[in-house]
Amino acid sequence: xxxxxxxxxxxxxxxxxxxKTIQRRSYLTNGNRRENSAEHSWHLAVMALLLxxxxxxxxxxxxxxxxxxIHDIVEIDAGDTYCYDNIGNSFKDVREKRAANRIxxxxxxxxxxxxxSLWEEFEAGETPESKFAAVxxxxxxxxxxxxxxxxSWKEHGVTKSQVFERNSHVVEGSLVLGEYxxxxxxxxxxxxxxxxTDR
Amino acid sequence: xxxxxxxxxxxxxxxxxxxKTIQRRSYLTNGNRRENSAEHSWHLAVMALLLxxxxxxxxxxxxxxxxxxIHDIVEIDAGDTYCYDNIGNSFKDVREKRAANRIxxxxxxxxxxxxxSLWEEFEAGETPESKFAAVxxxxxxxxxxxxxxxxSWKEHGVTKSQVFERNSHVVEGSLVLGEYxxxxxxxxxxxxxxxxTDR
Numbered sequence: 001x002x003x004x005x006x007x008x009x010x011x012x013x014x015x016x017x018x019x020k021t022i023q024r025r026s027y028l029t030n031g032n033r034r035e036n037s038a039e040h041s042w043h044l045a046v047m048a049l050l051l052x053x054x055x056x057x058x059x060x061x062x063x064x065x066x067x068x069x070i071h072d073i074v075e076i077d078a079g080d081t082y083c084y085d086n087i088g089n090s091f092k093d094v095r096e097k098r099a100a101n102r103i104x105x106x107x108x109x110x111x112x113x114x115x116x117s118l119w120e121e122f123e124a125g126e127t128p129e130s131k132f133a134a135v136x137x138x139x140x141x142x143x144x145x146x147x148x149x150x151x152s153w154k155e156h157g158v159t160k161s162q163v164f165e166r167n168s169h170v171v172e173g174s175l176v177l178g179e180y181x182x183x184x185x186x187x188x189x190x191x192x193x194x195x196x197t198d199r
Numbered sequence: 200x201x202x203x204x205x206x207x208x209x210x211x212x213x214x215x216x217x218x219k220t221i222q223r224r225s226y227l228t229n230g231n232r233r234e235n236s237a238e239h240s241w242h243l244a245v246m247a248l249l250l251x252x253x254x255x256x257x258x259x260x261x262x263x264x265x266x267x268x269i270h271d272i273v274e275i276d277a278g279d280t281y282c283y284d285n286i287g288n289s290f291k292d293v294r295e296k297r298a299a300n301r302i303x304x305x306x307x308x309x310x311x312x313x314x315x316s317l318w319e320e321f322e323a324g325e326t327p328e329s330k331f332a333a334v335x336x337x338x339x340x341x342x343x344x345x346x347x348x349x350x351s352w353k354e355h356g357v358t359k360s361q362v363f364e365r366n367s368h369v370v371e372g373s374l375v376l377g378e379y380x381x382x383x384x385x386x387x388x389x390x391x392x393x394x395x396t397d398r
Contacts (some may be wrong), residue, residue: 003252009249012341016245020238029216039219043240045268046215050208050310054200062261068246078219111249137370143213176200 005108010108018076024084025152026144035144037080039073040045044068044136049135057128067122067133070115075100084158088122131173138167139177146184150193160189160196204307211305217275224281224351225343234343236271236279243267243335250335253375256327266332271313273298282365283357295322330372337366339374345383349392357386359395378398
């Protein structure tokens with residue numbers, strides 16, 4: 001056993017514990033607390049297993065699993081940037097790239113490169129796998145918001161047109177899930193979970 | 200789209216949110232709170248990606264991923280049974296089988312059968328994949344305990360010989376990780392994180 005390699009892997013795995021302390025904006029469906037990015041990543045992985053039949057394209061499921069499992073690791077340093085926070089998002093790229101360098105850089109070179117490239121592929125959203133992973137990453141928070149009567153939308157004054165725009169690309173990954181997402185947004189607005197008027 | 204199938208999948212995914220509220224005995228390495236079973240499952244999945252090279256046998260990594268992602272879902276109904284709780288463990292099988300029937304039974308039949316059979320394979324621990332998944336499921340809580348000065352061991356008066364026995368099968372899945380686990384236990388006992396004396 002290459003001990004240096006092994007201890008790099010263990011140190012990285014211990015570092016990952018921090019993702020369990022990164023709070024997202026969405027609340028659990030029981031409304032008791034915000035979701036953290038580690039449990040969110042788990043939820044997307046199980047979704048990937050169950051919903052892959054709705055991808056527009058044939059996908060390599062292991063690649064989708066890897067992507068959703070690691071897509072938020074950079075938040076350990078960069079924090080969770082709320083998708084409707086324009087200022088935060090303008091600096092997001094720089095912060096997340098620096099985070100990727102440090103955190104993935106803890107791994108042995110081959111694994112660092114694999115994770116880094118999976119993360120970049122996910123961020124770019126140009127391949128069938130990354131498009132499908134993005135759909136999952138949109139759908140689950142939408143369901144969380146819907147099942148908490150739009151709690152996090154209301155807290156941040158999010159409007160229907162913002163949510164539509166945020167979800168405008170999901171049809172590229174899955175027509176079926178894209179249509180479902182559209183129906184949820186319409187229904188959420190009709191129920192008053194989402195504001196109809198732009199500020 | 201088969202709507203009945205689709206809504207079964209979505210209802211199951213919403214049900215999974217409850218796993219985020221199931222508390223395990225181990226504390227996060229920062230010691231702030233106990234870990235929940237959803238984030239634990241995520242952690243094992245990333246471990247599987249990084250440590251598969253230490254399996255004694257060639258393994259189908261997708262199968263290992265599926266197993267660790269779903270291995271604790273039954274806890275939604277059955278709760279987390281502490282591995283050193285003899286009374287709790289004597290009823291664990293019955294409780295968990297009932298839970299598996301209800302929860303996996305929410306899925307469309309083909310997916311219910313797949314998840315059920317993966318969970319049974321994990322529980323039986325007889326295949327290369329389930330043996331390796333079991334190693335991961337032992338190693339991570341050990342690291343959590345070690346990095347919190349044996350906090351959860353101390354709270355429950357767990358002894359070195361109990362931890363050795365609990366981990367006696369890990370070498371079947373991975374000699375490398377089995378040896379590492381043995382060293383951690385010795386070191387933890389030497390540091391007083393684990394009691395040397397049986398009660």
